[in-house]
Amino acid sequence: MTVLVPILGDQLSHALASLQGCAKNDTIVLMMEVAEEATHVRHHKAKIALIFSAMRHFAAELRADGWQVDYIGLDDPENSNSFTGEVIRAAQRHAPRLIRVVEPGDWRVEQAMLDWQTFTPCPVEILPDSRFLCSRDEFAGWAAGRKELRMEFFYREMRRRTGLLMDGKDPVGGKWNYDAENRSGPPPGLKGPPLPSFAPDGITAEVIDLVEAHFADHFGALDRFNWPVTAGEAELAASAFLAERLPTFGQWQDAMVRGQDFLFHAVLSPAINLGLLDPIDLCRRAEAEYRAGRAPLAAVEGFIRQLIGWREYIRGVYWLEMPGLAEDNFLEANRPLPDFYWTGQTDMACLADCVRTTRDNAYAHHIQRLMVLGNFALLAGIKPQEVADWFLVVYADAFDWVELPNVAGMALFADGGRLASKPYAASGAYIDRMSNYCGSCRYKVKLKTGPDACPFNSLYWHFVDRNAAKLSRNMRLANPYATWRRMDESKRAEYLASAEAFLQQLQPADAGWARQHQEERSPC
Ligand SMILES: Cc1cc2nc3c(=O)[nH]c(=O)nc-3n(C[C@H](O)[C@H](O)[C@H](O)COP(=O)(O)OP(=O)(O)OC[C@H]3O[C@@H](n4cnc5c(N)ncnc54)[C@H](O)[C@@H]3O)c2cc1C
Ligand code: SF4
Numbered sequence: 001m002t003v004l005v006p007i008l009g010d011q012l013s014h015a016l017a018s019l020q021g022c023a024k025n026d027t028i029v030l031m032m033e034v035a036e037e038a039t040h041v042r043h044h045k046a047k048i049a050l051i052f053s054a055m056r057h058f059a060a061e062l063r064a065d066g067w068q069v070d071y072i073g074l075d076d077p078e079n080s081n082s083f084t085g086e087v088i089r090a091a092q093r094h095a096p097r098l099i100r101v102v103e104p105g106d107w108r109v110e111q112a113m114l115d116w117q118t119f120t121p122c123p124v125e126i127l128p129d130s131r132f133l134c135s136r137d138e139f140a141g142w143a144a145g146r147k148e149l150r151m152e153f154f155y156r157e158m159r160r161r162t163g164l165l166m167d168g169k170d171p172v173g174g175k176w177n178y179d180a181e182n183r184s185g186p187p188p189g190l191k192g193p194p195l196p197s198f199a200p201d202g203i204t205a206e207v208i209d210l211v212e213a214h215f216a217d218h219f220g221a222l223d224r225f226n227w228p229v230t231a232g233e234a235e236l237a238a239s240a241f242l243a244e245r246l247p248t249f250g251q252w253q254d255a256m257v258r259g260q261d262f263l264f265h266a267v268l269s270p271a272i273n274l275g276l277l278d279p280i281d282l283c284r285r286a287e288a289e290y291r292a293g294r295a296p297l298a299a300v301e302g303f304i305r306q307l308i309g310w311r312e313y314i315r316g317v318y319w320l321e322m323p324g325l326a327e328d329n330f331l332e333a334n335r336p337l338p339d340f341y342w343t344g345q346t347d348m349a350c351l352a353d354c355v356r357t358t359r360d361n362a363y364a365h366h367i368q369r370l371m372v373l374g375n376f377a378l379l380a381g382i383k384p385q386e387v388a389d390w391f392l393v394v395y396a397d398a399f400d401w402v403e404l405p406n407v408a409g410m411a412l413f414a415d416g417g418r419l420a421s422k423p424y425a426a427s428g429a430y431i432d433r434m435s436n437y438c439g440s441c442r443y444k445v446k447l448k449t450g451p452d453a454c455p456f457n458s459l460y461w462h463f464v465d466r467n468a469a470k471l472s473r474n475m476r477l478a479n480p481y482a483t484w485r486r487m488d489e490s491k492r493a494e495y496l497a498s499a500e501a502f503l504q505q506l507q508p509a510d511a512g513w514a515r516q517h518q519e520e521r522s523p524c
Contacts, residue, residue, distance in 0.1 A: 009051045010399055013131055014061075028070050036082040036083070044219050044362045045218050050362075084115065103136075139315075150421065162283070195226065220359055227270055238277055246289055246303060248299065250300075261364075270396040342513045343355075350431050358373075376456070449495055462496055
């Protein structure tokens with residue numbers, strides 16, 4: 001009797017805990033392409049293609065390495081189209097003595113996994129995901145008893161634990177965080193180097209056809225598909241980033257340039273989240289670039305903070321706050337998602353460009369997500385669950401554990417400040433400072449109210465005013481509230497009327513973009 005090792009689509013690491021200690025001749029690895037996962041929200045076509053292609057390549061690598069792999073394709077006529085259904089069928093086929101699996105990244109999937117034991121007589125062992133630095137239990141221990149959670153303090157612990165950028169007990173350079181040096185707006189003509197290209201091979205081409213056949217009406221384009229689908233390709237992408245973009249990653253980290261979709265960002269999050277790259281190894285290599293004098297400290301510290309700080313912290317918060325986080329709506333925001341999040345058809349040049357890169361690449365960088373797409377949803381009071389569905393659908397790197405806290409906690413303050421100390425709300429002036437969007441926009445960023453004024457300006461004060469009861473005592477918002485109170489009554493009324501007029505003409509999106517209408521739902 002064998003051990004059955006189910007491996008999910010974002011667990012594509014040869015060092016996965018469930019494979020460790022298993023004998024190749026006594027183990028069946030189970031991999032499953034199931035419609036339930038591809039359609040529980042209607043994921044971007046490129047995201048489905050990426051995951052299925054990476055899974056197929058990983059299965060081939062395992063077989064070449066001597067593992068026995070039972071691979072269930074989407075088109076398999078017997079496919080039950082759910083993880084649970086496939087594990088039951090595989091248990092019947094192989095009669096294993098043990099089912100050994102790594103915990104998933106999604107609360108919903110974990111609930112299903114916890115039920116597997118009721119369907120099979122053999123024990124089901126669920127292992128912690130050792131690809132993270134901080135386990136769920138360790139994070140809960142760190143958070144216990146703290147009045148508020150702050151990434152910065154968690155991050156320092158991770159620096160001490162890993163020794164990354166440490167000189168003994170002290171941070172290299174004497175400071176933990178060099179974020180203040182990483183906020184330059186873009187000079188005219190700022191351009192990032194081209195990304196390495198990964199032309200689709202036979203497996204990827206086949207998967208792209210499959211996605212076009214089954215998910216033709218999902219959001220997004222496939223013609224620019226350029227994601228690394230193996231650990232080898234991901235390594236090429238990582239090496240190119242470390243050599244060509246890391247040195248300027250920090251300086252232009254917050255900059256946005258129309259039509260420049262990647263600038264100096266890593267563009268590695270899909271590969272990291274799927275398990276094709278080890279984030280700690282990346283951090284060590286980034287530190288080596290600093291130690292060798294090839295990249296400045298502010299850039300390297302910024303990159304390492306994103307990975308061992310934000311990424312680990314976000315995951316810890318997800319497991320601490322689920323399932324409540326998915327329902328949180330501290331600011332009682334109930335407006336439906338506007339249709340331009342799907343169509344890109346809006347006169348707001350910043351939003352139009354961010355939706356375009358999202359559609360073309362299944363990617364937008366952090367500041368586009370936070371300060372344009374997220375900021376607009378925050379200011380306009382869009383319902384967090386609709387915003388979260390959109391973010392989960394559209395990005396190649398979006399998995400529930402990382403998408404939801406970023407959207408509900410960081411972008412929308414829907415958790416009331418458990419993740420971040422204040423809402424990331426900003427008017428048009430911020431977007432103008434950090435981008436070249438406003439010059440080509442039909443709205444005027446310097447105008448505060450009226451039909452030609454940048455909508456972010458009046459929406460900002462509408463947000464401040466309508467949330468005063470909940471936010472005005474937040475010390476970090478003392479300045480905006482003092483300014484609002486000092487403002488002339490007629491000026492305030494003008495802002496509010498201008499914002500209301502703008503909000504009135506927003507067209508709500510059809511909810512079917514993100515989730516299939518119930519009556520249409522069918523396996524592919
Ligand atoms: C509203 C919103 C939604 C987001 N949704 C996702 C998501 O679904 N999946 C996802 O991986 N990231 C998400 N992020 C975080 C971040 O925007 C992306 O990780 C980043 O844009 C990926 O591009 P990159 O690889 O070029 O990252 P870089 O900017 O080059 O950063 C390097 C790496 O740091 C990590 N990282 C940076 N910031 C974060 C963060 N806040 N949370 C977790 N990891 C981080 C990523 O692994 C990333 O690859 C979201 C952020 C916001 C504000
Ligand atoms: S003017 Fe306003 S809406 Fe237009 S690009 Fe600038 S910030 Fe965006």
